[in-house]
Amino acid sequence: xxxxxxxxxxxxxxxxxxxxxxxxxxxxxxxxxxxxxxxxxxxxxxxxxxxxxxxxxxxxxxxxxxxxxxxxxxxxxxxxxxxxxxxxxxxxxxxxxxxxxxxxxxxxxxxxxxxxxxxxxxxxxxxxxxxxxxxxxxxxxxxxxxxxxxxxxxxxxxxxxxxxxxxxxxxxxxxxxxxxxxxxxxxxxxxxxxxxxxxxxxxxxxxxxxxxxxxxxxxxxxxxxxxxxxxxxxxxxxxxxxxxxxxxxxxxxxxxxxxxxxxxxxxxxxxxxxxxxxxxxxxxxxxxxxxxxxxxxxxxxxxxxxxxxxxxxxxxxxxxxxxxxxxxxxxxxxxxxxxxxxxxxxxxxxxxxxxxxxxxxxxxxxxxxxxxxxxxxxxxxxxxxxxxxxxxxxxxxxxxxxxx
Numbered sequence: 001x002x003x004x005x006x007x008x009x010x011x012x013x014x015x016x017x018x019x020x021x022x023x024x025x026x027x028x029x030x031x032x033x034x035x036x037x038x039x040x041x042x043x044x045x046x047x048x049x050x051x052x053x054x055x056x057x058x059x060x061x062x063x064x065x066x067x068x069x070x071x072x073x074x075x076x077x078x079x080x081x082x083x084x085x086x087x088x089x090x091x092x093x094x095x096x097x098x099x100x101x102x103x104x105x106x107x108x109x110x111x112x113x114x115x116x117x118x119x120x121x122x123x124x125x126x127x128x129x130x131x132x133x134x135x136x137x138x139x140x141x142x143x144x145x146x147x148x149x150x151x152x153x154x155x156x157x158x159x160x161x162x163x164x165x166x167x168x169x170x171x172x173x174x175x176x177x178x179x180x181x182x183x184x185x186x187x188x189x190x191x192x193x194x195x196x197x198x199x200x201x202x203x204x205x206x207x208x209x210x211x212x213x214x215x216x217x218x219x220x221x222x223x224x225x226x227x228x229x230x231x232x233x234x235x236x237x238x239x240x241x242x243x244x245x246x247x248x249x250x251x252x253x254x255x256x257x258x259x260x261x262x263x264x265x266x267x268x269x270x271x272x273x274x275x276x277x278x279x280x281x282x283x284x285x286x287x288x289x290x291x292x293x294x295x296x297x298x299x300x301x302x303x304x305x306x307x308x309x310x311x312x313x314x315x316x317x318x319x320x321x322x323x324x325x326x327x328x329x330x331x332x333x334x335x336x337x338x339x340x341x342x343x344x345x346x347x348x349x350x351x352x353x354x355x356x357x358x359x360x361x362x363x364x365x366x367x368x369x370x371x372x373x374x375x376x377x378x379x380x381x382x383x384x385x386x387x388x389x390x391x392x393x394x395x396x397x398x399x400x401x402x403x404x
Contacts, residue, residue: 033392033396034388034392035315035319037311041312042378044308045305049368050079052367055277056277059277078374081371094330094386097383098151101148102149105148108142108146109178109181115127115138120135125186127139137373139182139185140190141372142182143193143197147337150198154329155330161205168215172198179194182194183226189361190362199212200336201340205333227358256281257288257354257355260292261353266300268301270296271296275295276291276295277295286363286368287362287363289364293305305367309342315339316335316384317340319387319391322391335384338380338383346365348360349363
Protein backbone atom coordinates (compact mmCIF):
# COMPACT_ATOMS: atom_id res chain seq x y z
CA UNK A 1 0.00 0.00 0.00
CA UNK A 2 1.47 3.36 -0.99
CA UNK A 3 1.72 6.47 1.18
CA UNK A 4 -1.21 7.90 -0.76
CA UNK A 5 -3.48 5.04 0.27
CA UNK A 6 -5.07 4.21 3.55
CA UNK A 7 -6.93 1.11 4.85
CA UNK A 8 -9.90 1.96 7.07
CA UNK A 9 -12.16 -0.37 9.07
CA UNK A 10 -15.51 0.98 10.27
CA UNK A 11 -18.54 -1.06 11.46
CA UNK A 12 -16.81 -4.25 10.33
CA UNK A 13 -16.16 -3.07 6.74
CA UNK A 14 -12.83 -2.12 5.21
CA UNK A 15 -11.93 0.08 2.28
CA UNK A 16 -8.73 1.35 0.70
CA UNK A 17 -8.67 5.05 -0.18
CA UNK A 18 -6.52 6.96 -2.66
CA UNK A 19 -6.53 10.52 -1.34
CA UNK A 20 -5.30 12.68 -4.26
CA UNK A 21 -7.47 11.02 -6.89
CA UNK A 22 -10.64 10.95 -4.86
CA UNK A 23 -10.82 14.47 -3.52
CA UNK A 24 -10.25 17.93 -4.84
CA UNK A 25 -8.70 20.51 -2.57
CA UNK A 26 -6.97 20.08 0.75
CA UNK A 27 -9.79 18.42 2.72
CA UNK A 28 -11.09 14.86 2.50
CA UNK A 29 -14.76 14.85 3.59
CA UNK A 30 -15.20 11.26 2.47
CA UNK A 31 -13.10 10.13 5.44
CA UNK A 32 -16.31 10.20 7.48
CA UNK A 33 -17.86 6.78 6.97
CA UNK A 34 -20.79 7.58 9.22
CA UNK A 35 -23.05 10.55 9.95
CA UNK A 36 -21.38 12.30 12.87
CA UNK A 37 -24.12 14.92 13.22
CA UNK A 38 -26.80 12.22 13.46
CA UNK A 39 -24.79 10.23 15.99
CA UNK A 40 -24.21 13.36 18.11
CA UNK A 41 -27.93 14.20 18.01
CA UNK A 42 -28.91 10.70 19.14
CA UNK A 43 -26.35 10.64 21.95
CA UNK A 44 -27.50 14.10 23.04
CA UNK A 45 -31.15 13.00 23.22
CA UNK A 46 -30.33 9.84 25.18
CA UNK A 47 -28.11 11.78 27.60
CA UNK A 48 -30.74 14.48 28.03
CA UNK A 49 -33.35 11.77 28.62
CA UNK A 50 -31.25 10.32 31.45
CA UNK A 51 -30.98 13.75 33.11
CA UNK A 52 -34.73 14.38 32.83
CA UNK A 53 -35.67 10.89 34.03
CA UNK A 54 -33.43 11.48 37.06
CA UNK A 55 -35.13 14.81 37.71
CA UNK A 56 -38.72 13.67 37.10
CA UNK A 57 -38.70 10.23 38.73
CA UNK A 58 -37.18 10.80 42.19
CA UNK A 59 -40.36 11.86 44.06
CA UNK A 60 -42.40 8.93 42.75
CA UNK A 61 -39.52 6.52 43.34
CA UNK A 62 -39.25 7.73 46.94
CA UNK A 63 -42.98 7.27 47.43
CA UNK A 64 -43.18 3.81 45.83
CA UNK A 65 -39.95 2.17 46.95
CA UNK A 66 -38.33 4.42 49.55
CA UNK A 67 -35.32 4.78 47.25
CA UNK A 68 -35.29 8.01 45.23
CA UNK A 69 -32.77 6.49 42.79
CA UNK A 70 -34.88 3.41 41.99
CA UNK A 71 -35.83 4.48 38.46
CA UNK A 72 -32.43 6.10 37.88
CA UNK A 73 -30.63 2.83 38.60
CA UNK A 74 -32.97 0.95 36.30
CA UNK A 75 -32.44 3.56 33.59
CA UNK A 76 -28.67 3.13 33.87
CA UNK A 77 -29.19 -0.59 33.27
CA UNK A 78 -31.27 0.29 30.21
CA UNK A 79 -28.44 2.51 28.95
CA UNK A 80 -25.98 -0.37 29.31
CA UNK A 81 -28.41 -2.40 27.21
CA UNK A 82 -28.37 0.41 24.64
CA UNK A 83 -24.59 0.11 24.34
CA UNK A 84 -24.84 -3.65 23.75
CA UNK A 85 -27.67 -3.23 21.22
CA UNK A 86 -25.72 -0.53 19.38
CA UNK A 87 -22.61 -2.70 19.16
CA UNK A 88 -24.63 -5.59 17.72
CA UNK A 89 -26.87 -3.67 15.30
CA UNK A 90 -24.00 -1.67 13.82
CA UNK A 91 -22.30 -4.91 12.79
CA UNK A 92 -25.31 -6.36 10.95
CA UNK A 93 -25.36 -5.71 7.21
CA UNK A 94 -28.61 -4.35 5.81
CA UNK A 95 -28.88 -7.31 3.42
CA UNK A 96 -29.43 -9.55 6.46
CA UNK A 97 -32.31 -7.40 7.73
CA UNK A 98 -33.90 -7.58 4.28
CA UNK A 99 -33.40 -11.33 3.99
CA UNK A 100 -34.83 -12.18 7.40
CA UNK A 101 -37.58 -9.53 7.57
CA UNK A 102 -40.46 -12.06 7.16
CA UNK A 103 -38.97 -14.28 9.88
CA UNK A 104 -38.58 -11.29 12.21
CA UNK A 105 -42.21 -10.35 11.59
CA UNK A 106 -43.31 -13.92 12.41
CA UNK A 107 -41.25 -14.08 15.63
CA UNK A 108 -42.67 -10.79 16.90
CA UNK A 109 -46.18 -11.95 15.92
CA UNK A 110 -45.71 -15.08 18.05
CA UNK A 111 -44.52 -12.89 20.92
CA UNK A 112 -47.67 -10.76 20.59
CA UNK A 113 -49.77 -13.91 20.96
CA UNK A 114 -47.66 -14.99 23.94
CA UNK A 115 -48.29 -11.65 25.64
CA UNK A 116 -52.03 -12.29 25.57
CA UNK A 117 -51.54 -15.76 27.08
CA UNK A 118 -48.76 -15.37 29.63
CA UNK A 119 -48.03 -11.63 29.65
CA UNK A 120 -47.59 -9.41 32.69
CA UNK A 121 -50.43 -7.01 33.51
CA UNK A 122 -49.63 -3.45 34.62
CA UNK A 123 -52.34 -0.84 35.28
CA UNK A 124 -54.97 -3.09 33.67
CA UNK A 125 -53.05 -3.60 30.41
CA UNK A 126 -51.35 -6.87 29.48
CA UNK A 127 -48.50 -5.55 27.34
CA UNK A 128 -45.32 -7.01 28.81
CA UNK A 129 -43.60 -10.33 28.28
CA UNK A 130 -41.23 -11.38 31.06
CA UNK A 131 -38.15 -13.30 29.90
CA UNK A 132 -35.90 -14.00 32.88
CA UNK A 133 -34.93 -10.68 34.48
CA UNK A 134 -36.01 -8.73 31.39
CA UNK A 135 -39.54 -7.41 30.84
CA UNK A 136 -40.24 -6.52 27.22
CA UNK A 137 -43.11 -4.45 25.83
CA UNK A 138 -43.63 -6.42 22.64
CA UNK A 139 -45.67 -3.65 20.98
CA UNK A 140 -42.44 -1.63 20.74
CA UNK A 141 -40.77 -4.53 18.93
CA UNK A 142 -43.80 -4.69 16.64
CA UNK A 143 -43.11 -1.15 15.36
CA UNK A 144 -39.52 -2.13 14.58
CA UNK A 145 -40.35 -5.47 12.95
CA UNK A 146 -43.20 -4.06 10.87
CA UNK A 147 -41.04 -1.20 9.54
CA UNK A 148 -38.44 -3.71 8.35
CA UNK A 149 -41.10 -6.02 6.87
CA UNK A 150 -42.83 -3.19 4.97
CA UNK A 151 -39.51 -1.98 3.55
CA UNK A 152 -38.69 -5.47 2.29
CA UNK A 153 -42.19 -5.97 0.90
CA UNK A 154 -42.08 -2.73 -1.08
CA UNK A 155 -38.81 -3.82 -2.67
CA UNK A 156 -40.16 -7.26 -3.61
CA UNK A 157 -43.59 -6.07 -4.78
CA UNK A 158 -42.97 -2.51 -5.88
CA UNK A 159 -44.64 -2.77 -9.29
CA UNK A 160 -47.56 -4.73 -7.86
CA UNK A 161 -48.15 -2.05 -5.20
CA UNK A 162 -48.16 0.69 -7.85
CA UNK A 163 -50.34 -1.05 -10.42
CA UNK A 164 -53.10 -3.03 -8.68
CA UNK A 165 -55.07 -3.26 -5.46
CA UNK A 166 -53.86 -6.76 -4.62
CA UNK A 167 -50.29 -5.65 -3.99
CA UNK A 168 -51.54 -2.67 -1.99
CA UNK A 169 -53.79 -4.59 0.38
CA UNK A 170 -51.51 -7.56 1.12
CA UNK A 171 -49.44 -5.65 3.70
CA UNK A 172 -52.66 -4.10 5.03
CA UNK A 173 -53.86 -7.63 5.83
CA UNK A 174 -50.65 -8.27 7.77
CA UNK A 175 -51.09 -4.95 9.54
CA UNK A 176 -54.67 -5.93 10.46
CA UNK A 177 -53.44 -9.11 12.17
CA UNK A 178 -50.86 -7.16 14.15
CA UNK A 179 -53.44 -4.47 14.97
CA UNK A 180 -55.93 -6.97 16.40
CA UNK A 181 -53.26 -8.61 18.58
CA UNK A 182 -52.09 -5.23 19.89
CA UNK A 183 -55.63 -3.92 20.47
CA UNK A 184 -56.34 -6.95 22.64
CA UNK A 185 -53.62 -5.83 25.08
CA UNK A 186 -55.09 -3.05 24.73
CA UNK A 187 -52.78 -0.48 23.06
CA UNK A 188 -54.43 1.83 20.54
CA UNK A 189 -51.46 4.22 20.39
CA UNK A 190 -49.10 1.64 18.89
CA UNK A 191 -51.72 0.67 16.31
CA UNK A 192 -52.03 4.31 15.25
CA UNK A 193 -48.22 4.58 14.88
CA UNK A 194 -48.14 1.39 12.78
CA UNK A 195 -50.99 2.64 10.62
CA UNK A 196 -49.38 6.02 9.95
CA UNK A 197 -46.05 4.36 9.13
CA UNK A 198 -47.74 1.94 6.75
CA UNK A 199 -49.74 4.65 4.99
CA UNK A 200 -46.68 6.88 4.72
CA UNK A 201 -44.53 4.17 3.15
CA UNK A 202 -47.22 3.14 0.67
CA UNK A 203 -47.62 6.78 -0.37
CA UNK A 204 -43.86 7.20 -0.85
CA UNK A 205 -43.76 3.95 -2.83
CA UNK A 206 -46.20 5.44 -5.34
CA UNK A 207 -49.40 3.57 -4.47
CA UNK A 208 -52.53 4.51 -6.41
CA UNK A 209 -54.30 7.52 -4.89
CA UNK A 210 -57.69 5.75 -4.87
CA UNK A 211 -56.33 2.89 -2.74
CA UNK A 212 -54.42 5.35 -0.60
CA UNK A 213 -57.42 7.54 0.26
CA UNK A 214 -59.65 4.50 0.74
CA UNK A 215 -57.18 3.20 3.31
CA UNK A 216 -57.04 6.53 5.14
CA UNK A 217 -60.85 6.73 5.27
CA UNK A 218 -61.07 3.18 6.58
CA UNK A 219 -58.43 3.91 9.20
CA UNK A 220 -60.21 7.04 10.43
CA UNK A 221 -63.55 5.23 10.65
CA UNK A 222 -61.94 2.33 12.51
CA UNK A 223 -60.29 4.74 14.96
CA UNK A 224 -63.60 6.48 15.66
CA UNK A 225 -65.32 3.14 16.18
CA UNK A 226 -62.60 1.94 18.58
CA UNK A 227 -62.94 5.13 20.62
CA UNK A 228 -66.73 4.91 20.77
CA UNK A 229 -66.74 1.23 21.74
CA UNK A 230 -64.45 1.63 24.77
CA UNK A 231 -65.68 3.91 27.59
CA UNK A 232 -62.16 4.67 28.87
CA UNK A 233 -61.08 5.82 25.39
CA UNK A 234 -64.18 7.98 25.13
CA UNK A 235 -63.35 9.55 28.49
CA UNK A 236 -59.86 10.37 27.21
CA UNK A 237 -61.30 12.13 24.17
CA UNK A 238 -63.88 14.12 26.13
CA UNK A 239 -61.32 15.10 28.79
CA UNK A 240 -58.93 16.21 26.03
CA UNK A 241 -61.63 18.45 24.54
CA UNK A 242 -62.36 20.14 27.89
CA UNK A 243 -60.07 18.97 30.72
CA UNK A 244 -61.24 21.75 33.05
CA UNK A 245 -64.77 20.32 33.06
CA UNK A 246 -63.53 17.60 35.44
CA UNK A 247 -60.08 18.77 36.63
CA UNK A 248 -59.92 16.26 39.50
CA UNK A 249 -61.29 13.33 37.53
CA UNK A 250 -60.91 12.44 33.86
CA UNK A 251 -59.11 15.72 33.10
CA UNK A 252 -56.71 15.56 36.05
CA UNK A 253 -53.56 14.45 34.20
CA UNK A 254 -53.95 16.99 31.40
CA UNK A 255 -54.74 19.91 33.70
CA UNK A 256 -51.65 19.15 35.80
CA UNK A 257 -49.58 18.94 32.60
CA UNK A 258 -50.89 22.30 31.40
CA UNK A 259 -50.07 23.86 34.76
CA UNK A 260 -46.52 22.55 34.41
CA UNK A 261 -46.16 24.25 31.04
CA UNK A 262 -47.65 27.44 32.46
CA UNK A 263 -45.15 27.52 35.31
CA UNK A 264 -42.28 27.01 32.86
CA UNK A 265 -42.86 30.30 31.03
CA UNK A 266 -39.93 31.28 28.75
CA UNK A 267 -36.89 29.98 30.61
CA UNK A 268 -38.33 27.53 33.13
CA UNK A 269 -38.03 27.12 36.89
CA UNK A 270 -34.58 25.53 36.62
CA UNK A 271 -33.48 21.92 36.35
CA UNK A 272 -34.85 19.93 39.29
CA UNK A 273 -37.28 22.65 40.41
CA UNK A 274 -40.51 21.22 39.03
CA UNK A 275 -43.47 21.23 41.42
CA UNK A 276 -45.79 19.10 39.28
CA UNK A 277 -43.43 16.10 39.42
CA UNK A 278 -44.00 15.94 43.21
CA UNK A 279 -46.77 13.38 42.60
CA UNK A 280 -49.19 15.96 41.22
CA UNK A 281 -48.57 14.89 37.62
CA UNK A 282 -49.05 11.13 37.05
CA UNK A 283 -46.49 9.40 34.76
CA UNK A 284 -44.16 12.39 35.07
CA UNK A 285 -41.12 10.35 34.04
CA UNK A 286 -42.78 8.37 31.22
CA UNK A 287 -45.63 9.61 29.02
CA UNK A 288 -45.68 13.17 30.43
CA UNK A 289 -41.96 13.79 30.84
CA UNK A 290 -42.15 16.62 28.29
CA UNK A 291 -44.37 18.58 30.68
CA UNK A 292 -41.57 18.41 33.26
CA UNK A 293 -39.13 19.56 30.56
CA UNK A 294 -41.41 22.52 29.89
CA UNK A 295 -41.73 23.40 33.57
CA UNK A 296 -38.01 23.16 34.35
CA UNK A 297 -36.48 24.45 31.09
CA UNK A 298 -39.30 26.61 29.73
CA UNK A 299 -40.27 27.39 26.16
CA UNK A 300 -36.65 27.76 25.09
CA UNK A 301 -35.82 24.27 26.37
CA UNK A 302 -38.85 22.83 24.62
CA UNK A 303 -37.82 24.33 21.29
CA UNK A 304 -34.26 23.03 21.63
CA UNK A 305 -35.39 19.48 22.41
CA UNK A 306 -37.96 19.44 19.59
CA UNK A 307 -35.36 20.82 17.19
CA UNK A 308 -33.00 17.93 17.89
CA UNK A 309 -35.79 15.35 17.60
CA UNK A 310 -36.96 16.72 14.27
CA UNK A 311 -33.37 16.99 13.08
CA UNK A 312 -33.08 13.21 13.59
CA UNK A 313 -36.40 12.60 11.81
CA UNK A 314 -35.53 14.85 8.87
CA UNK A 315 -32.06 13.33 8.66
CA UNK A 316 -33.71 9.94 8.29
CA UNK A 317 -35.98 11.20 5.50
CA UNK A 318 -33.00 12.77 3.73
CA UNK A 319 -31.09 9.53 4.07
CA UNK A 320 -34.02 7.72 2.47
CA UNK A 321 -33.87 10.07 -0.51
CA UNK A 322 -30.13 9.52 -0.91
CA UNK A 323 -30.53 5.73 -0.80
CA UNK A 324 -33.37 5.71 -3.32
CA UNK A 325 -31.22 7.83 -5.64
CA UNK A 326 -28.51 5.14 -5.76
CA UNK A 327 -30.95 2.20 -6.07
CA UNK A 328 -30.78 1.09 -2.44
CA UNK A 329 -34.54 0.76 -2.18
CA UNK A 330 -34.76 -1.35 0.98
CA UNK A 331 -32.46 0.96 2.89
CA UNK A 332 -34.31 4.00 1.54
CA UNK A 333 -37.76 2.77 2.57
CA UNK A 334 -36.51 1.70 5.99
CA UNK A 335 -34.95 5.12 6.59
CA UNK A 336 -38.25 6.74 5.54
CA UNK A 337 -40.15 4.47 7.92
CA UNK A 338 -37.92 5.24 10.90
CA UNK A 339 -38.11 8.97 10.17
CA UNK A 340 -41.93 8.88 10.01
CA UNK A 341 -42.04 6.80 13.18
CA UNK A 342 -39.85 9.16 15.23
CA UNK A 343 -41.63 12.26 13.91
CA UNK A 344 -45.18 11.00 14.42
CA UNK A 345 -44.54 9.53 17.89
CA UNK A 346 -42.97 12.82 18.98
CA UNK A 347 -45.97 14.76 17.68
CA UNK A 348 -48.44 12.46 19.47
CA UNK A 349 -46.56 12.48 22.79
CA UNK A 350 -46.09 16.26 22.83
CA UNK A 351 -49.58 16.89 21.44
CA UNK A 352 -51.13 14.80 24.23
CA UNK A 353 -49.19 16.60 26.96
CA UNK A 354 -50.22 20.08 25.72
CA UNK A 355 -53.87 19.15 25.13
CA UNK A 356 -53.90 19.14 21.33
CA UNK A 357 -54.39 15.37 21.03
CA UNK A 358 -56.02 12.68 23.19
CA UNK A 359 -53.70 10.79 25.52
CA UNK A 360 -52.30 7.71 23.76
CA UNK A 361 -49.69 6.41 26.19
CA UNK A 362 -46.81 6.80 23.73
CA UNK A 363 -43.32 7.57 24.99
CA UNK A 364 -41.18 10.51 23.85
CA UNK A 365 -38.45 8.94 21.65
CA UNK A 366 -35.04 8.56 23.38
CA UNK A 367 -36.16 10.63 26.40
CA UNK A 368 -39.01 8.94 28.31
CA UNK A 369 -38.28 6.30 30.93
CA UNK A 370 -38.83 2.74 29.70
CA UNK A 371 -36.42 0.01 28.67
CA UNK A 372 -38.35 -1.41 25.72
CA UNK A 373 -38.93 1.96 24.07
CA UNK A 374 -35.35 3.11 24.63
CA UNK A 375 -33.85 -0.14 23.35
CA UNK A 376 -36.01 -0.28 20.23
CA UNK A 377 -35.43 3.39 19.43
CA UNK A 378 -31.70 2.87 19.88
CA UNK A 379 -31.77 -0.10 17.50
CA UNK A 380 -33.69 1.97 14.93
CA UNK A 381 -31.21 4.84 15.25
CA UNK A 382 -28.24 2.50 14.85
CA UNK A 383 -29.85 1.09 11.71
CA UNK A 384 -29.93 4.63 10.33
CA UNK A 385 -26.21 4.94 11.02
CA UNK A 386 -25.57 1.56 9.40
CA UNK A 387 -27.60 2.53 6.32
CA UNK A 388 -25.65 5.76 5.99
CA UNK A 389 -22.35 3.91 6.47
CA UNK A 390 -23.13 1.42 3.69
CA UNK A 391 -24.28 4.23 1.42
CA UNK A 392 -21.05 6.17 1.91
CA UNK A 393 -19.02 2.99 1.49
CA UNK A 394 -20.73 2.14 -1.79
CA UNK A 395 -20.10 5.67 -3.10
CA UNK A 396 -16.40 5.41 -2.23
CA UNK A 397 -16.12 1.99 -3.84
CA UNK A 398 -17.87 3.32 -6.96
CA UNK A 399 -15.30 6.10 -7.19
CA UNK A 400 -12.50 3.60 -6.70
CA UNK A 401 -13.92 1.47 -9.50
CA UNK A 402 -13.83 4.43 -11.87
CA UNK A 403 -10.26 5.24 -10.84
CA UNK A 404 -9.11 1.68 -11.38
